[in-house]
Amino acid sequence: MTIFTPVDWSSLDDLVQLNRALAARDWPLATKSYDAQKNINDRTQLTKEEAASFGYAEEVIPTITSRIGSVLKTPRPLGTQLDLSGTYLRAADWTGIDLSAANLEGAYFLDIDLHGVELANVTRFSGLKMQTTIWWEAKLISKPLLEFLTAKFPFEKGTLYGPRYEQYDQAGYDAALARLTSRLK
Numbered sequence: 001m002t003i004f005t006p007v008d009w010s011s012l013d014d015l016v017q018l019n020r021a022l023a024a025r026d027w028p029l030a031t032k033s034y035d036a037q038k039n040i041n042d043r044t045q046l047t048k049e050e051a052a053s054f055g056y057a058e059e060v061i062p063t064i065t066s067r068i069g070s071v072l073k074t075p076r077p078l079g080t081q082l083d084l085s086g087t088y089l090r091a092a093d094w095t096g097i098d099l100s101a102a103n104l105e106g107a108y109f110l111d112i113d114l115h116g117v118e119l120a121n122v123t124r125f126s127g128l129k130m131q132t133t134i135w136w137e138a139k140l141i142s143k144p145l146l147e148f149l150t151a152k153f154p155f156e157k158g159t160l161y162g163p164r165y166e167q168y169d170q171a172g173y174d175a176a177l178a179r180l181t182s183r184l185k
Contacts, residue, residue, distance in 0.1 A: 007067050007068075007070065007071050008071060008074070009071060009074070009076070009077050009080060012068065012071045015064060015067055015068055015071075016068065016083070016084065016087060018064060019061065019064045019065070019068065019087050019088060019089070020086050020087055020088075022057045022060060022061055022064070022088070023057075023061070023086070023087060023088035023108070025053055025057055026053075026054060026057035026058065026061065026088065027088065029046060029050050029053060029054040029057075030054065032045060032046060032050070033045045033046050033054065041054070041058075043055070061088055061089075061090050062090050062091040062092060062163075065089045065090050065091065065092040065112075066092045066093075068084075068087075068089070069092050069093070069094045069097060072094065072097040072098065072099070073094075073096065073097050076098055081101070081103070082099065082101070082102040082103065083102070083103040084099075084102055084103065084104055084107050085103045085104065085105040085106050085107060085124070086105070086106045086107065087107045087108070088107075088108045088110070089107065089108065089109050089110070089112055090109075090110040090111055090112070091110070091111045091112070091163045092111075092112055092113070092163055093112075093113045093162075093163055094112055094113060094114055094117060095113055095114075095115045095116055095117070096115070096116040096117065096139075097114075097117050097118070098117075098118045099117055099118055099119050099122065100118040100119065100120045100121050100122065100140075101120075101121040101122060101123075102122055102124075103124040104122060104124060104125040104128045105124050105125060105126045105127055105128065106126070106127040106128070107125075107127075107128050107129070108128075108129045108131075109128075109129065109130045109131070109133040109135075110129075110131050110132060110133065111131075111132050111133065111161070111162055111163050111165070112130075112133040112134070112162065112163070113133075113134050113137075113162040113163055113164070114133060114134050114135050114137060114138055115134060115137040115138075116137070116138070116139045117135075117137075117138045117139060118138070118139055118140050119135075119138045119139075119140060119141040119142060119145055120140040120141065120142055121142055122141070122142045122144075122145045123142060123144060123145075125144075125145055125148060128148070129153070130149060130152075130153045131153065132159060132160065132161050132162070133153070133161065133162070134161050134162045134166075134168070135149050135153065136149075136155065136173055136176040136177060136180065137176055138180065140180075140183055141180050141183075141184075142184075143184045146177075146180055146181070146184065150177065154173075155168060155170060155173035157169075157170060
């Protein structure tokens with residue numbers, strides 16, 4: 001299977017496994033090359049081989065993330081458990097997907113648009129990271145996940161969010177939190 005062929009629920013696990021394998025290679029190199037003062041990855045801190053590996057992963061992971069999202073935009077087969085644990089999901093528009101009851105433990109969402117996403121019944125999210133991700137525009141969210149995200153990944157003024165690097169404001173964030181809170185079950 002290649003990531004460029006059509007994927008569906010029957011091949012989703014293979015794509016998720018590929019994402020996890022690339023993330024396992026990418027994350028140590030991202031950490032090694034990160035320059036906190038400049039807020040960039042400085043590839044000159046990597047060997048030639050590491051830089052090539054890092055560059056490949058950074059190019060491919062958004063495509064894989066988009067492909068995973070395209071499957072998640074289709075109806076989930078009855079009885080299918082969604083396991084995105086340990087994934088690195090980056091730079092994709094996941095508007096309207098269903099992540100209800102998904103396992104998000106150790107998942108890392110970076111620059112993901114989650115407008116209208118179902119996050120109801122999500123209770124497995126230990127180690128979840130949602131950086132520059134528009135999670136507050138979800139359609140529904142579990143109370144424990146809402147509490148976690150508001151504490152760990154609140155809106156930050158001046159930050160650009162999602163795959164289109166958009167500005168948001170405090171009033172919009174506050175209104176979205178009020179909407180989500182009113183829909184808690």
